Amino acid sequence: MKILHDVHNHNIFSNCCNDNSASTDAFVAREVELGNKIFGLSNHIWDESVKGASYWYSKQTITKAEEAKAYLAKAPASLKCLFGAESEYFHCHDRLGMSVEGAKRFDYMLIPHSHQHMRNQVLWDLPEIQEMRAKIAADVAAALPYLAEDTVKVMANALGEAHLKKYVEQKTDLGKYMADAAVKSFYDLCANETFIKICATVPTSIAHPFAFCGIPNEIKNSFLINIPDEVLYDCFTKAKAIGAYCEINCAAVTEHGMDLEANQLIRVFKNAKKAGCQFTFGTDSHSVKSLEIIRVGDTVADTLGLTKADIAEYLQDGVEE
Numbered sequence: 001m002k003i004l005h006d007v008h009n010h011n012i013f014s015n016c017c018n019d020n021s022a023s024t025d026a027f028v029a030r031e032v033e034l035g036n037k038i039f040g041l042s043n044h045i046w047d048e049s050v051k052g053a054s055y056w057y058s059k060q061t062i063t064k065a066e067e068a069k070a071y072l073a074k075a076p077a078s079l080k081c082l083f084g085a086e087s088e089y090f091h092c093h094d095r096l097g098m099s100v101e102g103a104k105r106f107d108y109m110l111i112p113h114s115h116q117h118m119r120n121q122v123l124w125d126l127p128e129i130q131e132m133r134a135k136i137a138a139d140v141a142a143a144l145p146y147l148a149e150d151t152v153k154v155m156a157n158a159l160g161e162a163h164l165k166k167y168v169e170q171k172t173d174l175g176k177y178m179a180d181a182a183v184k185s186f187y188d189l190c191a192n193e194t195f196i197k198i199c200a201t202v203p204t205s206i207a208h209p210f211a212f213c214g215i216p217n218e219i220k221n222s223f224l225i226n227i228p229d230e231v232l233y234d235c236f237t238k239a240k241a242i243g244a245y246c247e248i249n250c251a252a253v254t255e256h257g258m259d260l261e262a263n264q265l266i267r268v269f270k271n272a273k274k275a276g277c278q279f280t281f282g283t284d285s286h287s288v289k290s291l292e293i294i295r296v297g298d299t300v301a302d303t304l305g306l307t308k309a310d311i312a313e314y315l316q317d318g319v320e321e
């Protein structure tokens, strides 16, 4: 199967894009060259009507992202352009970065559950880090009794995990910790009322499911192996029930290695397929150059034996059997 759509990518509207040439025009031109039929731009977006954005998200609003729409409208007729978003799910607070009303301003939505590098938003600190932070807060409060409680809290919370690590012995098995949290966040996302409503309102994919962010590529498979097939199958059964699609993220596949026998994400997708989930494809490209990795999608689709019926309806014209 040839994948002729890419609905997950970031250009200059996302703060993490470092390619200054990644304008919307440049993305559209490259998509035409690549022969794609459907292109969806999906920058990182936190709906400004939803409280609780992190500082990083607070500058990436719907209103800002909508500036790209004028450029998408200029694309040649051979390329169908969609306006999408990769929003967020802060599992620690069961908070979605998009409201139902906000989602209506898009053609489709991508919601990740695995941005686990966002500590205390998507993933709580490791228990030993939490203990050390609490100890520092208690020691500061005891040494400086004139400080207000919230001041002490701000001081203790300002210390990042990377900094606190040198004071603790890591006892937690990080692979197991992240895998367990990913399962829980997937279930909780599928039970989140706003998410359920968004899925019923616009085509919505769970972005890069079970692809843990913030760890080296070399260890990703060894972390993911902690999640058994039955659990993955049950997770995707829940996703299917609310009409959420499973994203096949080409960058994440590549990060897990192109030996697809060893690639644990393929096992994730096999379980999603078994559960009857439909798929969407994206490169998660942050540059013009990497839009070409959509070809990885062809290999994954063939490995999984996907047919047109396995693709989300709104993208079925964007594949060739």
Ligand SMILES: [Zn+2]
Pocket: 086, 112, 115, 207, 208
């Ligand atoms: Zn993401």
Ligand SMILES: [Zn+2]
Pocket: 008, 009, 010, 086, 284
């Ligand atoms: Zn992304």
